[in-house]
Amino acid sequence: MTDIDKQTDPASIELLSFRVGGQDYSVDIMSVREIRGSAKATSLPHAPFFVKGVINLRGTVLPIIDLAARLGLQADTDKDRNVIIVVDIAGRTAGLMVDAVSDILAIPSEDMQLPPDLAADETRTFVSALTIVDGRMIRILDLDTVMPPQGEEAA
Amino acid sequence: MSDPMAEIRASFFIECEELLESLQDGLQMMDDGSTDSETINIVFRAVHSIKGGAGAFGLDDLVQFAHRFETAMDEVRSGNFHPDSEAIRLFFTCADILGDLVRAARDDTPPPNDQIAPVLEKLDLLVGVEEEEDEDLDFTPMTLSLDLGDTPPLGLDDAGALADLPPLTFDTPVGKGFIISFKPENALYSSGNEPLYLFRALRDLGDLSVRCDISGLPALASIDPNCGYLSWALTLVTEEPEQAVREVFEFVDGLCALSISPLTDDNSALPAPEPEVTYPEPDVIPEIETKAAEAPVTQPEPAQTAPAQSAKSTGAPTQPRATVRVDLERIDRLVNLVGELVINQAMLSQSVVETGLPPNSPVSTGLEEFLQLTRDIQESVMMIRAQPIKSLFQRMGRIVREASASVNKEVKFHTDGETTEVDKTVIERLADPLTHMIRNAVDHGFETTEDRIASGKPSAGIVTLSAQHRSGRIVIEISDDGAGIDRERVKAKALEKGLIPEDAQLSDGDIDNLLFLPGFSTASEISNLSGRGVGMDVVKSAIQALGGRISISSQQGKGTTFSISLPLTLAVLDGMVVQVAGETLVVPLNAILETLTLTDQDLRQLGPETHVVQIRGGFVPLLDLGAELGYREPETSYVGATVLLIGQEDGNRAALAVDAIEDQRQVVIKGLEGSYGRVPGIAAATILGDGQIALILDPTDLVTQASGRTRVRAFPKALAG
Known part of the structure; x- marks a missing residue:
């Protein structure tokens, strides 16, 4: 289905939408490697507050980012129902911990809007575009800003 | 895809490393007293093959040096010169320089020219006095043609052919003339x-x-006008030296x-059989471009077949076992996958146990x-x-x-x-420490020759380097029969x-361990060999x-042995x-000196927020x-806590408080740096x-990063072990 959509409408972008902290976000589906259930993460010492730790993804060490904490949102307290979206970010693989995955959307690129410039809101820097689907506003996450820069961790 | 020439070069250099290794082996055997012609042939063949290959790549420095070395070895081979230990030491030096030149050519770094001249001088002095004839005149390097335009990337076998060139003989008389076989490439x-x-x-x-050999000429229809098909057999009667002929080409x-070979009575009759000898299979010639590397292997002169064969047969024992060269990355991937298999297996076992099966x-036996x-x-x-650790040991010999x-x-x-x-990684990373220790052994470990003789020891000291597997680890020992550690000093x-x-x-062992402290060096005078401030630490x-x-x-007066114990691999710990x-x-287990449970007496408060642990008279930060x-x-009380006593490289210790010790096991190491x-x-x-x-x-x-609650101070008298 996804392939057909791509071929018929090259101007549209496919997004994986999910809920985090009660808000709708989405990422480009091409950067998503897999979606998996939550697992107990091994916490890393001296890590930023939004890094939950690392989990074992079939033999590789996968860092987990608590997206709600990263975006400064109220996290869903029911941790067990959390889902991890494994994404490729600038050559590195990381897991984004979200509340729930919602849908796959094909959005024509002309329906994308730049977010308005509101300096007070911290989350704005993480959002690259906005769109409206069924009356709900979907924020498109700028993945590159989500991971802490490499230099920051290399203390 | 990749440059075929670069590939051939790369395999040539790999071959060179192998040849250098067998060269070292051969010299070692000669040093041990072997005068066997087979041993000498191994050495000769190794030098010769390097020269042959180097000629093909236009590595002139290498060719020239290899040639001089080869000439000397030929003297030994032909029995004109019987090397004493002095000469063999010189040959070792030559082999070292040859290795340097090979590496210089490979890495495109300047060759160690300043070392070459004096060695060559010695070499000439050594061999030259025995033999009046100037052997230089017989220089006959093999030239190989590699036509890159049409050549598919050559595999390793072709490079093998380069290196397997049979040696030429140099003992034929000079002066009558030459038979030249000449086959131009496109x-x-x-x-x-x-x-x-x-x-x-x-x-x-x-x-x-001049005789033109047209047997390589294909039918008119299949002639490629851009290709040359002709070869020539020339007979030159001259008084000129071979060098003059060579200069023409x-x-x-x-x-x-x-190929240029001296005209002798046997073959001066003329090049009648020549074409057949040069190219045993005329039909092969049209394909000569793809087989360029093999073509020169054929020997034009019947007179030379005998030594060529003998070299082949004697070469057999040094032939390495059949091997496959595999990209290291692929092996690493396999190692990783197997590591995961081990983890998976452990997970499976655990869940089987959890299901409560008898x-x-x-299922349990199958799992077993x-x-x-x-x-x-x-x-x-x-x-x-x-x-094999052999390559490392050979470097240490040098x-x-x-x-x-x-x-x-x-x-x-x-x-x-x-x-x-x-x-492999362990071998690579052992080179520096071993070099240092060997130098130390020679410089500090041994008495002067006079002292040795005075104390009734043989004048020559012996350094022994040994390696063995012992209970899942590698144990490498470096021992000398020198004076031993002067503990007073x-x-x-x-x-x-x-x-x-x-x-x-301090016990004797404690004193010996002082050598590992940073900033310790026993040599009273700093020799140019060791004692440059980098010590055993x-x-x-x-x-x-x-x-x-x-x-x-x-042992005082008997010698010193350093023993290094290493894990088999770096992938598990x-x-x-x-x-x-x-x-x-x-x-990591190798960092843990001991484990203990803290009692009230062990624990001492130092600052408002710091504690030290008293262990056998020493204080260790907690x-x-x-x-x-x-x-x-931080906990309010550490009485009853389990601590691991950690020993560091610099002799500092620290006590790490943990909640519980669960297990001791081998774990597969997974890097964090790549992902996080x-x-x-x-x-x-x-x-x-x-x-x-x-x-x-x-x-x-x-321990070095530890801050805030506890400050780590170097506690000088604390010794590891």
Whole structure:
């Protein structure tokens, strides 16, 4: 289905939408490697507050980012129902911990809007575009800003 | 895809390394007293093959040096010169320089020219006095033509052919004339050369007869006008030396298959049988471009077939076992996959246990077998990465020779167990520490020759380097039969440098271990060999970085033995699994000196927030691992806590408080840096049997980073071990 959509409408972008902290976000589906259930993460010492730790993804060490904490949102307290979206970010693989995955959307690129410039809101820097689907506003996450820069961790 | 020439070059250099190795072997055998013609042939053949290959790549420095060396070896081979130990030492030096030249050519670095001239001088002096005839005139390098335009990338076999060139003989008389076989490659024509001019130049040297061999000419329809198909057999009767003939062909060097051989009574009759001998199979010639590398292997002269064959047959014993060259990356991937298999297997076992199946159920027994198989596979895969430690030992042989020459001591080098297989990375990273230790042994370990004779020892000292597998680890021992450690001097030195307190009561072992303290060097005068400020502490930290341990045993007047124990591989690690603040952590076993439970008497408060642990008269700072890693606040009381006593490279110690010790096991190391980044105090991660990730502690980093609650002070008298 996804392939057909791509071929018929090259101007549209496919997004994986999910809920985090009660808000709708989405990422480009091409950067998503897999979606998996939550697992107990091994916490890393001296890590930023939004890094939950690392989990074992079939033999590789996968860092987990608590997206709600990263975006400064109220996290869903029911941790067990959390889902991890494994994404490729600038050559590195990381897991984004979200509340729930919602849908796959094909959005024509002309329906994308730049977010308005509101300096007070911290989350704005993480959002690259906005769109409206069924009356709900979907924020498109700028993945590159989500991971802490490499230099920051290399203390 | 890749440059075929670069590929051929690369395989040539790999061949060279192998040849250099057999060269060293041969010389070692000669040094041990072997005068067997086979041994000498091995040495000769190795030098010759390097020269032959180097000629093909236009590596002039290498060719020239190899030629001189070869000439000398030929003297030995033909029985004109019987090398004494002095000569063999010179040959060793030559082999070292040859190796340097090969590496210089490979890495495109300037060759060690300043060393070459004096050695060549000695070589000439050595061999030249025995033989009046100037052997230089017989220089007949093999030129190989590699036509890149049409050549598919050549595989390793072709490079093997390069190196397998049979040696030429140099003992034929000079002066009557030459038989020249000349087969131009296309590149010769395309670079604007013309055989006719070459022949004219030859004619100026003497009486020339030319025979054109047209057997390579295909049918008219299949002729490629851009290809040359002709070859020539020339007979030149001249008084000129071969060098003069060779000069004629100087500019087409590498563009043709050329062989020049002296005209003798046997073959002066004429080149009647020549075409057949040169190209045994005429139909092959049209394909000559693709087989360029093989073409010159055929020997034009019947007179030369005998030595060529003998070289072949004698070469057989040194032929390496059949091997496959595999990209290291692929092996690493396999190692990783097997590591995951082991983890998976452990997870499976655990869940079977959890389901509560009886221990003798078919599932359990099957799993047991699976476990055995997985272990076997893991071991086999690790062995792929392993390679004999021989190459490292040979490098050390050179260090011994150079070191002993520079301090004027006579030292013999023995190796034992050089077929012991060790992980490739371990071998690479052992080179520096071993070099240092060997130099130390030669420089400090041995008495002067006079002292040795005075104390009734043979004048030549012996350094022995041995390797063996011992209970899942590699044990490498470096021993000398020198004076042993002068403990009085070591102690005095340590006092002088303020490394130990005045009243320190030290056992012999403690004193020996002082050598590993930073800033310690026993040589009263700093020789140019060792004692450049890097001491045994650097060696020790290098060994510990490999997960190894080092120990000394020394006997006054008898000698000293350093013993290095290393893990078989760097992919797994022996660790202690501990619990801290609900997290599972792995502490490398080689860093743990001992474990203890704290009592009221052990614990002393130092500052308002810091504690030290009193262990056998020494004070060691106490670190709360959970607090240091930021998992929790420091505990209120540490009485009854379990602590790991950590020993560091610099002799400092620290006591790490943990909640519980769970297990001691081998873990597979998983890097963190690739996926996340460096974490302070953490070396890597591993996956435990339950699928959970556990972090592997980097004790040195942790202790140096430890701050806030406890400050780590160097406690000088604290000694590791």
